Amino acid sequence: METFELAAKKSKKRNIKRIIAWSFGVVVLSLGLLLGLHILLGRMQTNQFFRARSFYESTSAIAYPNIELAEQRTTATGSYTSILKLDRIKDLDGVKIPYESQIVYLNPQYFSGDLNSDSLLSFSENEAKKGIVYTREKLLKSPVFFNLRVRYGKEETQTSPSKELPLVKEMPGQLVELALTFDRPYSYEELQKILPQNLKKNWYWLGTYSDYDSSKMSVDQLYGLYLDEKNPAQSFGHFKNNLQKIQDSKYGEFGLRVGDEERYQTSKELADIEKKQPSLEKAKFSGVILTGKAENFAQLENKDWIFASSIGASTLNQPYYQLEKE
Secondary structure (H helix, E strand, O other), X not given: OHHHHHHHHXXXXXXXXXXXXXXXXXXXXXXXXXXXXXXXXXHHHHHHXXXXXXXXXXXXXXXXXXXXXXXXEEEEOOOOOEEEEEEEEEEEOOEEEEOOOEEEEEOOOOEEEOHHHOOEEOOXXXXXXXXXXXXXXOOOXXXXXXOOOOOOOOOOOOOOOOEOHHHHHHOOOEEEEXXXXXXXXXXXXXXXXXXXXXXXXXEEEOOOOOOOOHHHOOHHHOEEEOOOOOOHHHHHHHHHHHHHHHHHOOHHHHOOOOOOOOOOOHHHHHHHHHHHOOOOOOOOEEEEEEEEEHHXXXXXXXXXXXXXXXXXXXEEOOOOOOOOOO
């Protein structure tokens, strides 16, 4: 009897030990799985951060008229979610002024930009018809380009090309940003002969393949580039490299917008640029953004190669500013 009780006690102890061992193993395994999942989700989110940063750096190099990335900041909103804030600036003849920030939402699976950061609005139907638009948060006036393929004035709601160049002379003492739409596409060489030397050529617009009203496009849908006057061919090569990156990255996944599906598609726009703008020598530009002293714009009035003109940002010219053009 004593032998049986002893054996039972030993069996019970063994079972308890097994239960403890199994329980410990399950806890360790669960903790390991949770730790592994934590590391995996963290790495996935980090990967999305680098993908987002690369995407916006590339799109900044092929779109966004006279809008530059300045600083980036990341704020955690959860264990595996965060917000990437891209601060942006504009250049007025070498003077940097604030622009709308781009907000990007990150999680382990994807990233998504706030579309309001790039879209524009008018405060009235009358302003919309005149092509007067502002950013949505800071209400900054945005320069507008006009598509020569659009039959302006043929429809009641159609925008009329703005003619704001004569207004610049009413802005003495200011630095002004002005978008010019040309009467036809021009080569880089042709433009260097007709554009003033005392105004900075901040950004060249490549136009659009479509008949979509470009005055209604958001800033991420306007494609063009800055061309360094000291090495414009290298600047154009940088543009082409980033254009290829965007095409290879399945840009639609990241929310690049399209306009009217039948009249404008981002994929067709980028493919058309890739095909028709193979090099700087063969490239044609439909518009330009110029910046500088308000008084330096007077020489452009009544030029027959200007189809439309639209004022954008402006700021007081302070005596301590170091301007690039005088």
